[in-house]
Amino acid sequence: MSEAPPLAGLRVVELSSFVAAPLGGMTLAQLGADVIRVDPVGGGPDIDRWPLAPSGRSLYWAGLNKGKRSVTVDLRSPEGRDLVAGLVKECGVVLTNAPPRDGLTYEALREARPDLIHVQLQGRRDGGNAVDYTVNAAMGFPSVTGPSDQATPVNHALPVWDVACGLYLAIGLLAAERHRLRTGEGQRIRVALQDVALATAGNLGYLAEAQFGEARPRLGNSVFGDFGRDFATADGRVMVVTLTPRHWRDLVEATGLGEVTAALERALDADFRRAGDRYAYREALGGVLAPWFASRTCEQVEDGLTGASVLWSRYRGFAEIARDLRAEPLMARLDQPGVGPHLAPGSPLRLGETSPDPCPAPTLGGHTDEVLRDVLSLPPDQIKELRAQGRIGSL
Known part of the structure; x- marks a missing residue:
């Protein structure tokens, strides 16, 4: 008999769309919570968001709602x-980024359920609207992203604040649920995208650095504060990073450039065991190392660095990664209704x-009858009447 998942018995109503809140709910569902996503009849604004499967169904929606139950209601x-x-x-638990509606505000819901756990995603702390892309622009990261000679801001493709915020939502909800188990008290938790981005920029030292008068430079693909950069190979490109003296020692030994880098140390009065010196002289070190990588294929680079502690990886595109997914233990075959079979992550x-x-x-609304029957104990005739009135989605 298999052991119950850690969140078995926890039931969450999710009123959400897009990335952060659905990701928070899915994180809970993958740990065993019964997450009931509620959408308007016909679906929310993310129901057909790209990318799409050949069938026209949203891969985005399917990817962020795995393991949940779906109810559609005329909100x-x-x-x-x-x-x-x-x-x-x-x-007793709700996770939402939906705009407040009559009867569904925190105050109204808490009146009916005093120990309510209400977790809400906001754009800004003051209640203003924001999305990952606007928050990222406001936090300064595009000004340090991209080539060193780039004059204009460069956005990145990953909605990192949505992802981080979704995980904060899940952690906050679990903290509130633990508090309720200990005290019987509910909690109201609000997480703002902009606060998550601001906290991250502060926690990683970007903001303190600026307060002390240092302007973070654009470095292209180089790593700030140590030696790390991309190198062209005979058949592709690799990223190489050293973060410790051992990494550096192993890199120069594997490339056979120990004597050259030692001579460079003496000429510059530097010590490349120190991260600061490796960073300060990154251009000179890169110039020394570049021919070694350029004269080898990626496979030969791998052979040369096997057994060394050096951190490195070959650059790959999504299409190439997709071809190799069967070797990834995280991935498994998933037959998604409306999409078809494909490999998806657990x-x-x-x-x-x-x-x-x-x-x-x-499937959108596929659990409406089941949830209304099992959770609200509504009889079949009443569910049928609600559907006839258009109050719930059609089958």
């Missing part, structure tokens, strides 16, 4: 909102020896 009607409020009352959290396969995302 514009009082009857529909009453259904959702009833779900929240029964479940949770990256490994609990002991357990690594469960990914569960499909629900």
Whole structure:
């Protein structure tokens, strides 16, 4: 008999769209929570967000809602909102980034369920709107991203603040649930995208550095504060990073350039065991090392660095990664309704020896009858009438 997942018994109502809140809910679902995503009839604004499967279904939506149950309700009607409020009352936990609606505000929901855990994603702390892309622009990161001679800001492709915020939402919800188990008290938790980005910039030293008058330079693909950069090979490109004296020693030994770099140390009165010196003279060191990489294929680079502690990787594109997914233990075959079979990731959290396969995302509204029957104890005739009135989605 398999052991129950760690969040078995936790039931969460999720009113969400896009990345952060759905990711927070999926993180909980992958740990065993019963996450009930509630959408408007016909789907929320992210139901057809790109990328799309050949069928036209959103791979984005399917990827961020694995393992949940889906309910569709007419949120514009009082009857529909009453259904959702009833779900929240029964479940006691809500995760949302949806705009407040009559009957679904924190205050209204808490009145019906005093020990409510209400976790809300915001754009800004003051309630203003923001998304990952605007927050990133406001936090200074595009000004240090891109080639060193780039004059204009460069955005990155990864919505990192959404991802970080989604994980903060899950952690905050679990902290509140632990608090309720100890005290019986509910909690209201709000997490703002801009606060997550600001906290990260501060925690990593970017803001303190600026306060002390240092302007972080644009470095292209180089690593700030140590020796790390990309090198062209005979058939591609690799990224190489040294973060410790051992990394550096192993790099110069593997490349056979120990004597050359030692001579460079003497000429510059430097000590390349120190990260600061490796960073200060990164251009000279890169010039010394570049011919070694350029004269070898990526496979030969791998052979030359095997057994060394050097941190390195070949640059790959998504298409190449997709061809090699069968070798990744995180990935498993998933037959997603409306999308078809493909390899998809499970949770990256490994609990002991357990690594469960990914569960499909629900079809939109596919659990509406089931949830209304099992959670709200509504009889079939009432569910049928709600559907006839358009208060819940059609089958």
